[in-house]
Amino acid sequence: MDFELTSEHREIQTLAREFAASEIAPFASEWDRDRRFPAEVFSKLADLGLMGVCVPEEFDGAGCDFLSYVLVLEELSRADAGVGVTLAVHTSACTLPLLMFGTTAQIAQYVPPLARGEALGAFALTEAGAGSDAGAIVSHGTESATGWHLAGTKQWITNGSFADTFIVFARTETGVEGPRGISAFILDASQVAVTREEHKLGLNSSSTVDLVFDTDVLADRLLGERGRGFGVAMATLDGGRIGIGAQAVGIAQAALDAACAYAKERRAFGKAIGEFQAIQQKLATMATEIEAARLLVYRAAMLKEHGKPHTVAGAQAKLFASEVARRQTSEAIQVLGGYGYTKEAPVERYFRDAKVTEIYEGTSEIQRLVIARSLLGELGRPS
Numbered sequence: 421m422d423f424e425l426t427s428e429h430r431e432i433q434t435l436a437r438e439f440a441a442s443e444i445a446p447f448a449s450e451w452d453r454d455r456r457f458p459a460e461v462f463s464k465l466a467d468l469g470l471m472g473v474c475v476p477e478e479f480d481g482a483g484c485d486f487l488s489y490v491l492v493l494e495e496l497s498r499a500d501a502g503v504g505v506t507l508a509v510h511t512s513a514c515t516l517p518l519l520m521f522g523t524t525a526q527i528a529q530y531v532p533p534l535a536r537g538e539a540l541g542a543f544a545l546t547e548a549g550a551g552s553d554a555g556a557i558v559s560h561g562t563e564s565a566t567g568w569h570l571a572g573t574k575q576w577i578t579n580g581s582f583a584d585t586f587i588v589f590a591r592t593e594t595g596v597e598g599p600r601g602i603s604a605f606i607l608d609a610s611q612v613a614v615t616r617e618e619h620k621l622g623l624n625s626s627s628t629v630d631l632v633f634d635t636d637v638l639a640d641r642l643l644g645e646r647g648r649g650f651g652v653a654m655a656t657l658d659g660g661r662i663g664i665g666a667q668a669v670g671i672a673q674a675a676l677d678a679a680c681a682y683a684k685e686r687r688a689f690g691k692a693i694g695e696f697q698a699i700q701q702k703l704a705t706m707a708t709e710i711e712a713a714r715l716l717v718y719r720a721a722m723l724k725e726h727g728k729p730h731t732v733a734g735a736q737a738k739l740f741a742s743e744v745a746r747r748q749t750s751e752a753i754q755v756l757g758g759y760g761y762t763k764e765a766p767v768e769r770y771f772r773d774a775k776v777t778e779i780y781e782g783t784s785e786i787q788r789l790v791i792a793r794s795l796l797g798e799l800g801r802p803s
């Protein structure tokens with residue numbers, strides 16, 4: 421077992437950290453306040469090769485491994501979690517499933533523009549009546565002479581207003597209910613319409629929308645096997661959850677950084693507050709929990725990289741890291757006191773941003789269900 425990052429990992433971590441410190445962190449509270457999607461940041465990330473960091477070089481990616489991608493997500497999320505989720509969905513939920521399930525022609529057409537950052541990706545699974553119960557989607561696809569007619573509505577679609585390529589799930593098999601009978605399709609932005617932009621508690625620099633589609637697509641837009649789309653969605657989320665774990669670690673680390681800086685500078689009762697054990701205990705617990713979360717995330721990333729089962733490891737990493745992020749961003753506010761509760765300090769933003777990591781890409785309750793099923797087998801499933 422080796423807990424050290426390689427020199428290549430450290431190099432990409434430093435690249436992302438320096439970029440985030442100069443191009444993201446100084447503007448993050450402004451984007452949050454103005455609810456602005458910073459499109460220019462993604463062009464700059466593309467110039468650095470970070471829009472396709474774990475995509476093979478033959479498809480115009482940077483050719484790094486999945487852990488490198490996770491390190492990038494952690495560093496970007498430390499500066500702005502909205503930027504983090506935009507890259508996470510673009511990569512884990514669009515580019516990687518195309519690589520995993522696409523035909524040679526689909527990969528050649530869609531992956532290089534995504535990896536170069538000329539196109540942005542999105543993943544449209546969730547519907548008003550199908551959130552945690554993803555198998556309950558009602559969007560449908562009907563076979564036509566040339567391919568499919570797809571119709572439906574989707575909710576809470578990250579990147580929706582800015583994406584060029586969407587992976588969309590629809591029910592294609594009649595007489596089959598639940599997770600079976602769903603297929604995955606590749607749609608262009610011209611084939612979907614944004615009907616509403618969500619106003620969220622946090623992640624205000626990211627785009628979250630409702631979508632509607634009613635469109636004909638050629639047969640070559642089917643991604644993976646017909647009727648096996650739920651497996652495409654689940655395999656995608658297995659990797660995506662590791663990325664959200666990294667996002668949570670980045671947010672929690674930012675909160676710890678802010679709490680430590682304040683503890684050194686703020687004076688009370690004639691001393692820096694960091695000299696009081698009450699504050700020291702908080703900082704020590706924060707640092708320990710964040711490190712434990714980080715190790716779970718890196719371990720899950722390495723399992724995925726080595727082609728080993730990572731469903732449970734990813735669920736555990738996301739579950740633990742997201743709960744650490746929610747708990748420890750709250751503790752950071754406590755360390756900063758009244759100042760932490762205002763817009764003067766970034767920790768209230770970290771707190772708002774952290775909360776969603778317990779919700780999207782599968783709630784904490786769904787992560788526990790996935791973990792419990794692996795422990796209990798059939799006993800863990802509803803009868």
Ligand code: CAA
Nearest residue numbers: 551552553554555578599650651654655731780781782786
């Ligand atoms: N990999 C591959 N296949 C899988 C799988 C996995 N990890 N998990 C399940 N499957 C397969 C099963 O083997 C089964 O296949 P067969 O039909 O061949 O038997 C099929 O999928 C159905 O599996 P289940 O019976 O386990 O399905 P279920 O209805 O009990 O649901 C669930 C399982 C885990 C609850 C699933 O619905 C789930 O993950 N829900 C949460 C949805 C979610 O995470 N949404 C996130 C939206 S995207 C997002 O948030 C992005 C963003 O914006 C940030």
